[in-house]
Amino acid sequence: MNVRFSERAQGLKASEIRELLKLTEMPEIISFAGGLPAPELFPVEEMEGIVQEVMREQGRAALQYSSTEGFKPLREIIAKERMAPAGVNVTCDDVAVTSGSQQGIEFSAKIFLNEGDIVVCESPSYLGAINAFKAYRPQFVEIPMDDHGMIIEELEKALKEHGNKVKMIYTIPDFQNPTGRTMPDDRRKRVAELAAEYEIPVIEDNPYGDLIYEGERHPSIKSFDKEGWVIYLGTFSKNFCPGLRLGWVCASEQILEKYVVVKQGVDLQCSTFDQRAAALFMQKYDLNKHIEKIKVVYKKRRNLMLDSMTKYFPEGVKFTHPIGGLFTWVELREDLDAKELMKDALAENVAYVPGGPFFPNGGHHNYFRLNYSCMSDEKIVEGVKRLGKVLDKHYK
Template identity: 55%
Template structure:
């Protein structure tokens, strides 16, 4: 049947992250691989109450088809929360999606033709790379430093690259590097996008998970021409299993996303949207996020301190000020895919860094998640990785 498949499907490969996540089903594996929230922080007892209330008071509505745009009370609450990142919006600016990953897929469908070019940070989020690749595009990686994209390099690439459609960025606690853009870089990016008539896709799944320092306004908050598309999600602050994300965009652009969603899955789960909205009505959502941040900060500190103590001195890393990930650079002769094989034999897993560079190379990095594992397993897992790295180096 191979000849019957489309060219698009033939070039698809299994998601490396999803394949590695299968390892987390093994109870004896210490996994730093997926971007998984801590399951013990899920509000299970509260959700029992919420689900009962939703089914009792609006059961027929919750189990029925609904509008593509999403449940209006939840859209309004999202708009209200976006004030925290400097965005002034109302419910009509927002489309509810089945996780922000669906927003990434729709972005490729809306903007990309074969051989178009996506500009992205180097490194960038593997899930976005895979979503865009499905639309047969190419990538130009833009240099980054501790403040975000190097804008001089970005502008140079734009001037010398035809068919650029959009710039994809994760400015807060970036996946995988954990870095956060400065305000000056955010404003500069908007200025460049305006000058060269490009769209910016701002992906912000981690922005509320700040452990220290002051909130920096989102790139969307500096948008002067309606060319920033903002993707958000409740997967990291509440529950990934509900699959509730959203797209915020100008009316013209948002209408394209709505039409694409109509043809994809009609709507996001009616009952999930109402359950989340009911939780926000009944409980203190900010207190819930604060509890998550407190635990993740402890785990981040523990992981970074253990890395410093147990990894070889040649390992380089920065301490992220929020989010879920630590990013470790090893000497260029170390291939972390090979390290992963040894790690799995020792019942510990991570994501090799080469997957986050869309044009290949740079196999000497590793991404480590600190949110999912309890403290004792963080220490034990990092010790095991440290022993392996000392052996291979």
């Protein structure tokens, strides 16, 4: 059977990484590979009452089709309680609900990219975004990072060099995936200014912004956006419940309209029931209080992981010190290949994500990503110890 797929689909394969990660699901393995929120922190008891109430009080409406833009009370909550603290003063009309921020990422590619167009992104960047973009067959220009995220001078150089072939800038300013790095406020401001200057949309992907362990939430890039070039993607996956698949896009009118029309064609709308349940939860409970609880636990886990890495990793192994979010990023000696080392790690019953695929143009095999959000204290220490043993062999 010779099936003729579209050119874009020919290149789409279940990623090698994904196959590798399947191995990490065996119970004896301590896996730092995923990026799952800790399920023990989900507000299950509260949600039991919520889902029952939604079905009892709004059952027929909750099971029926509803608008593509999303449930209005939920959009109002997003505008008031999620966008305002990120420094963005908008109303529900500036917000549309998406299936997690992943859908917002994919729509961005659909809306802005012709084949061969340039996406500018951090080097490295979020694997799920790279893969979503790749279906539209763009070119990637990777902007080098320092400890404070994308280096602005390098961004400016790239925009100058590639001119109007650049169709969007994709960035995760807060506790970036995979590096855990955070962009300071002056850089955020500059990104917004450069977007306006070069007339290029910025996709600000911000799934982790709420989960800050040192200091206050940073103002979003969008908070510095005067003309409407910044498109903010948010999600309830990391601060509430990923299983409900609820995120949002906040953008200026002419841009948001495209996201809504695309959503209409793609899947009509998000789950009516889940939107109503999420909205009712946030009407009855304070999501920010819930987030405070998450932060206490994740901060402790982060500390434990970084302390254990300092203790058990051989000298010469570098890693980031994230002030929020879920990940730390490990840099090995240049001659080492984290994908190769994964075999030794699995033999020791510990796993991570090799860093190569986070670089859209390849190379950089001497990195890996560690997640600390969904693991017990004991497992964090024991897992890092095992990893240290694997690394020791190569750092004698």
